[in-house]
Amino acid sequence: MRxxxxxxxxxxxxxxxASTTDSTTVDLGSAAALSCRECGHRxxxxxxxxxxxxxxxxxxxxDFSAYEPEDLRKRIEAGPANIxxxxxxxxxxxxxADKPNINPGWTKLVKADNLARELGVTGGxxxxxxxxxxxxxxxxxxVAQALEAARVFGFTTLSCSSTGNLAGAVGAAAARAGFRSxxxxxxDLEQGKVxxxxxxxxxxxxxxxxxxDVNRFCSELIGDPAGEGWGFVNVNLRPxxxxxxxxxxxxxxxxxxxKLPDQLVIPIxxxxxxxxxxxxxQELIKIGLVEDKPYKIFGAQAEGCSPVSVAYKAxxxxxxxxxxxxxxxxxxxxxxxxxxxxxxxxxxxxGAVEDVNDExxxxxxxxxxxxxxxxxxxxxxVTVGVTKKLLENGVLDPSLTTVVLNxxxxxxxxxxxxxxxxxxxxxxxxESFREAGLA
Amino acid sequence: MRxxxxxxxxxxxxxxxASTTDSTTVDLGSAAALSCRECGHRxxxxxxxxxxxxxxxxxxxxDFSAYEPEDLRKRIEAGPANIxxxxxxxxxxxxxADKPNINPGWTKLVKADNLARELGVTGGxxxxxxxxxxxxxxxxxxVAQALEAARVFGFTTLSCSSTGNLAGAVGAAAARAGFRSxxxxxxDLEQGKVxxxxxxxxxxxxxxxxxxDVNRFCSELIGDPAGEGWGFVNVNLRPxxxxxxxxxxxxxxxxxxxKLPDQLVIPIxxxxxxxxxxxxxQELIKIGLVEDKPYKIFGAQAEGCSPVSVAYKAxxxxxxxxxxxxxxxxxxxxxxxxxxxxxxxxxxxxGAVEDVNDExxxxxxxxxxxxxxxxxxxxxxVTVGVTKKLLENGVLDPSLTTVVLNxxxxxxxxxxxxxxxxxxxxxxxxESFREAGLA
Numbered sequence: 001m002r003x004x005x006x007x008x009x010x011x012x013x014x015x016x017x018a019s020t021t022d023s024t025t026v027d028l029g030s031a032a033a034l035s036c037r038e039c040g041h042r043x044x045x046x047x048x049x050x051x052x053x054x055x056x057x058x059x060x061x062x063d064f065s066a067y068e069p070e071d072l073r074k075r076i077e078a079g080p081a082n083i084x085x086x087x088x089x090x091x092x093x094x095x096x097a098d099k100p101n102i103n104p105g106w107t108k109l110v111k112a113d114n115l116a117r118e119l120g121v122t123g124g125x126x127x128x129x130x131x132x133x134x135x136x137x138x139x140x141x142x143v144a145q146a147l148e149a150a151r152v153f154g155f156t157t158l159s160c161s162s163t164g165n166l167a168g169a170v171g172a173a174a175a176r177a178g179f180r181s182x183x184x185x186x187x188d189l190e191q192g193k194v195x196x197x198x199x200x201x202x203x204x205x206x207x208x209x210x211x212x213d214v215n216r217f218c219s220e221l222i223g224d225p226a227g228e229g230w231g232f233v234n235v236n237l238r239p240x241x242x243x244x245x246x247x248x249x250x251x252x253x254x255x256x257x258x259k260l261p262d263q264l265v266i267p268i269x270x271x272x273x274x275x276x277x278x279x280x281x282q283e284l285i286k287i288g289l290v291e292d293k294p295y296k297i298f299g300a301q302a303e304g305c306s307p308v309s310v311a312y313k314a315x316x317x318x319x320x321x322x323x324x325x326x327x328x329x330x331x332x333x334x335x336x337x338x339x340x341x342x343x344x345x346x347x348x349x350x351g352a353v354e355d356v357n358d359e360x361x362x363x364x365x366x367x368x369x370x371x372x373x374x375x376x377x378x379x380x381x382v383t384v385g386v387t388k389k390l391l392e393n394g395v396l397d398p399s400l401t402t403v404v405l406n407x408x409x410x411x412x413x414x415x416x417x418x419x420x421x422x423x424x425x426x427x428x429x430x431e432s433f434r435e436a437g438l439a
Numbered sequence: 440m441r442x443x444x445x446x447x448x449x450x451x452x453x454x455x456x457a458s459t460t461d462s463t464t465v466d467l468g469s470a471a472a473l474s475c476r477e478c479g480h481r482x483x484x485x486x487x488x489x490x491x492x493x494x495x496x497x498x499x500x501x502d503f504s505a506y507e508p509e510d511l512r513k514r515i516e517a518g519p520a521n522i523x524x525x526x527x528x529x530x531x532x533x534x535x536a537d538k539p540n541i542n543p544g545w546t547k548l549v550k551a552d553n554l555a556r557e558l559g560v561t562g563g564x565x566x567x568x569x570x571x572x573x574x575x576x577x578x579x580x581x582v583a584q585a586l587e588a589a590r591v592f593g594f595t596t597l598s599c600s601s602t603g604n605l606a607g608a609v610g611a612a613a614a615r616a617g618f619r620s621x622x623x624x625x626x627d628l629e630q631g632k633v634x635x636x637x638x639x640x641x642x643x644x645x646x647x648x649x650x651x652d653v654n655r656f657c658s659e660l661i662g663d664p665a666g667e668g669w670g671f672v673n674v675n676l677r678p679x680x681x682x683x684x685x686x687x688x689x690x691x692x693x694x695x696x697x698k699l700p701d702q703l704v705i706p707i708x709x710x711x712x713x714x715x716x717x718x719x720x721q722e723l724i725k726i727g728l729v730e731d732k733p734y735k736i737f738g739a740q741a742e743g744c745s746p747v748s749v750a751y752k753a754x755x756x757x758x759x760x761x762x763x764x765x766x767x768x769x770x771x772x773x774x775x776x777x778x779x780x781x782x783x784x785x786x787x788x789x790g791a792v793e794d795v796n797d798e799x800x801x802x803x804x805x806x807x808x809x810x811x812x813x814x815x816x817x818x819x820x821v822t823v824g825v826t827k828k829l830l831e832n833g834v835l836d837p838s839l840t841t842v843v844l845n846x847x848x849x850x851x852x853x854x855x856x857x858x859x860x861x862x863x864x865x866x867x868x869x870e871s872f873r874e875a876g877l878a
Contacts, residue, residue, distance in 0.1 A: 081520055081545070100552065100553070102812050103547070106520070108542070108573075113539065114539070114614075114615070114617065132571060132573070134547075134571070134812065134813070135812075135814070136575075136848075136850070168814075171812070172808070172812030172813075172814070173812060174812075175553075175808065175809050175810065175811065175812040176553070176810075176811050176812035178553065182877065187861070187864050191857065191860075192853055194859075194860050194861060195853050195856055195857060195859050195860070196814070196849075196850065196853070198859040198860055198861065198862070199804070199805065199808040199809075199814050199849060199856060199859055200808045200809055200812060200814070201805060201808060201809025202809075202862075203862045203863065203877060204860070204861050204862050204863075205861065205862065205863045205864070205865060205875070205877065206861040206863070206864040206865070207864075207865060207866075207867050208864065208865070208866050208867065209866075209867045213867040214867065216867060217867040217868065217872075220868070220869060221869065221872065224869055226869060226872065226873065226878040365638070366638065366640060369611075369614065369638045369639045369640060370614050370638075370639055370640025370641075371614065371615075372614065372615050373541050373573065373574075373610070373611030373612060373613075373614040373615035373639060374573075374611075375574070375607075375611070375635070375638050375639070409575075409850070410635075410638060411575070411635065411848070411850040411851065412850065414631055414634050414635070417634055417638060418630065418634060420633075420634050420637040420638055421630075421633050421634070421637055421643070422624075422626070422633060422637065422643050422644065422645040423637070423641075423642045423643050423644065424642065424643075424644045424645070425626050425644070425645040425646075425647065426644060426645070426646060426647070427646075427647050427648075428646045428647065428648045428652040428653065428655060428656040429656065429659070430659060430660065430663055430665060433656075433660065433665065434665065436644070438621065438642060438644065439665040
C-alpha cells in the first residue's frame with residue numbers, strides 16, 4: 001500500500017517537474033541535487049518529491065566541500081538574527097535575506113533551571129522555544145524555506161492542506177512575499193483556527209469532507225493543469241520545505257556555543273522534523289563546526305497518536321497507522337511518512353521513542369508555564385511530558401545536557417487547558433482578601 | 440480631583456518606602472535617583488512613585504556622564520538579543536542579563552514595503568512588531584524592568600491589576616524569576632483571558648466588581664501591612680516599570696542603523712509608552728548615539744476611548760476622562776495619567792494625536808496582515824488605522840521615514856476579527872474547484 005501511494009505521487013511529481021524551470025538555471029546556493037533517501041538516485045533540483053526509480057522520498061544533497069569551518073562560523077555569526085544566518089547550509093540563493101520573507105528563527109534557547117530542579121536534571125536542561133516565530137510555531141521555518149524554492153521555480157501560488165499551524169504560516173509568508181495563497185481546510189474547522197488562517201487575506205477554502213478528503217483533493221489538484229504554478233509547500237515543495245527543520249539543529253548548537261547537546265527530545269508528527277534535525281547535526285559534525293561526539297535523539301508522541309512509539313517499543317522497523325485521538329492535534333498524523341527513519345535514528349543514536357496521555361500533556365504544559373513562564377501548545381506538553389516520563393523511567397540521563405523542543409504556542413490551543421482558572425474569588429476589600437488566605 | 444488622587448498616592452508611597460531597602464545599598468546601574476516630573480524634586484531610589492513635595496509622578500534620573508558614544512555603541516552591539524543589551528541605559532544592575540528573566544525585546548523592525556505601497560509612503564515605512572515578545576505584547580518589556588527593581592528592593596510577590604496582556608506578562612515573568620505572583624482581575628473576565636493569565640500557576644484572584652473596583656482594592660492593599668513585600672508593577676514599581684518602554688526607542692534607532700526615524704506612530708493607553716519613547720530618543724541624542732535631528736511623534740487612540748485625541752484637537756492642555764467603549768481594550772484607559780505629557784510631546788515635536796473607529800481598527804488589522812503577514816492585536820489596528828488616516832489627511836509626510844508600533848498579538852483579540860472566514864466552500868473535486876473560480 002505504501003509503495004502504491006508512492007508510485008502515484010512519483011508520476012505526478014515527474015509531470016509537474018517537466019513543466020517548470022530548467023534546473024540549470026536554478027540557484028539554490030550549496031544545494032547540488034535531489035537525492036533519493038532510499039536508493040541514492042540523483043536528479044536535478046526541481047519541484048519533485050519522489051524518486052523516479054524507487055518512489056522513495058527525495059531530499060536535498062549539498063556540496064559543502066568549499067567551506068572552511070572557522071570562516072563559515074564567522075560568516076554565520078555575522079548574519080541576521082533569523083534562519084538566513086544559515087543560508088550557506090540551506091537550499092536558498094545567497095541573497096535570500098534581502099527578499100521579502102517573514103524571517104523566522106533564531107528563537108530563544110531557554111536555560112530551564114527551574115524545570116531542571118523539578119525534574120532532577122543536573123546536566124543542564126534547555127527549552128528551544130519556537131513559539132517565538134512570527135506566527136508562533138516552527139512551521140514558519142519550513143514554510144519560509146518552501147517559499148524561497150517556490151520563488152526560484154517560478155510558482156505564483158503558495159498552497160497547502162492544513163488543520164492549524166501550517167495554514168497561518170503559509171498565509172502570512174505568502175502575504176509578505178507577494179504570492180497568492182490558497183489554503184485548503186476541512187469546512188467545519190473551529191472558528192478560532194479559521195480566523196488565524198483567514199486574517200492574512202489569501203484564499204481560504206473549506207472542503208466539504210474531513211482532513212483525508214482535503215489531502216486527496218490536493219493530490220488531485222497537483223496532477224491537474226489547474227494546479228500549474230501552484231507550490232504546495234508540503235507536497236511538490238516538500239524536499240525544500242523539510243530542510244527548514246535543520247535550522248533548529250544549527251541554532252541549538254550555536255546557542256550552546258557551537259556544541260552538540262547530549263540528548264534531544266523532539267516531537268513526532270510526520271517525523272520529518274526529527275530526521276532533519278539529525279541531518280543538521282550530522283552536517284555540523286562533517287563540516288567541523290562542532291566537535292564530533294555521541295548524542296541521543298528521543299522522539300515524543302501523544303498516546304492517542306503513537307504509531308512510532310508503539311513500533312519502537314515492539315521492536316518493529318515499520319510503523320502501523322493509527323486513527324488519531326488526542327488533544328495534541330498538531331502531532332496527530334496517524335501514518336507518519338518518516339516513521340521508519342525516526343525509528344532508525346532513535347535506535348542508532350541510543351535514544352528512544354515514548355508517549356504520554358492527554359492528562360500528562362496538560363500537566364506538562366502547566367509545569368513548563370509555572371517553572372519557566374513559557375506557555376506551550378499541546379505539542380510542547382508532549383515533549384515536556386515525555387522528558388519527565390523518560391527521566392522517571394531512567395531512560396534519559398539527568399546528568400547530561402538535554403534540549404527539549406517546544407514547537408508552538410499555547411495561545412493556539414487554549415481549549416486544551418480550558419480548565420485552568422481563578423485561584424480565588426474575593427470581594428474588593430482587605431477582609432475578604434485575608435479570609436481567602438492570600439495575605 | 441487630579442491633585443487629590445495624587446495626594447493619596449503620595450502618602451501611601453512614602454509609607455511603603457520607609458519599610459524597605461535603604462537606598463544606599465541599591466545598585467540599579469546608571470540610575471542615580473528618582474526625580475519629580477513636575478517640580479524636579481529628587482529622592483533616593485526606592486519603591487516610591489509620587490513626589491512628596493508636589494505629588495507629581497517620579498521618574499528615574501540617570502548619570503550617563505561616563506559614557507563615550509562609540510564605546511557604548513560597541514558595548515550595546517555586543518550585548519544579548521534582548522532589552523538587556525541596553526542595560527547601561529536602564530535602572531538595572533550590570534549583571535542583569537545573568538538573572539532569570541523572560542528576556543523580552545529585540546523584536547523585529549519590519550520594513551513594510553507592501554503596506555507602504557498601499558498607503559503611498561515613499562520614505563520608508565517600518566512596523567516595530569512587539570508581538571514577538573515572550574508573552575506576545577510590549578508589556579513584557581515593562582514587567583521585566585519592574586521585576587528587576589522588585590528583586591533589588593527585596594520584594595517577594597509580584598502583583599498587578601489587569602484585564603489582559605499585563606496579567607500574562609506578570610505571571611510569566613514571576614514564574615521564571617521564582618517570585619510569587621498574585622494578579623487581580625475582574626471576576627467575570629472572558630474565559631480565554633483567564634486561561635492566558637492562570638496558566639503560569641500564580642495566584643489569580645477574581646474581584647467581585649469592575650476594573651475600577653479592582654484598582655481601588657489594589658491601592659488599599661498597597662497601603663496595608665498585608666501588602667508588605669508586594670511589588671505592584673504599575674503602582675509602587677511604576678517609575679522602573681515605565682522605563683521599559685524606552686527600549687522600544689533604543690531598538691528602533693539601532694535597527695535603523697543608529698538613526699532617528701522622522702515620524703513615529705505610537706498607541707496611547709496611559710500615555711506612558713509614548714512619553715518614555717520620547718525620553719529614550721532624547722537620551723540617545725544627548726549621549727551622542729544618534730545624530731540630533733527633528734522627529735515627530737504621533738499618538739493613536741480608538742474613537743471609543745479618545746480622551747487625548749479629543750483634547751489635542753480642542754487645543755486643550757488637560758485631558759477630560761472618558762468612559763471607554765471600544766474593541767481596542769488594551770488601550771481603553773479613560774483617564775490616562777500621562778495624557779498631558781503626550782499632548783505636550785505631540786505639539787513640541789510637530790506631531791499630532793488622532794483616533795479611528797472600531798471598523799477602521801478591524802480594517803487596519805486586516806490590511807497589515809494581508810500586506811506584511813503580521814497579525815496585530817486591536818492596538819496595532821489602531822496605530823495602522825491612524826497612520827492611514829493621518830496620511831489621507833496630509834498630516835503624516837509620506838516622503839519621510841515612518842515607524843508604526845504594533846504592541847500586541849492578534850491571537851489575543853481574535854473576537855475583534857471573528858467575522859473573518861472562509862473565502863469559499865467547495866466539494867472535494869476539481870469540478871467544484873473550477874466552479875468556485877479558484878483555478
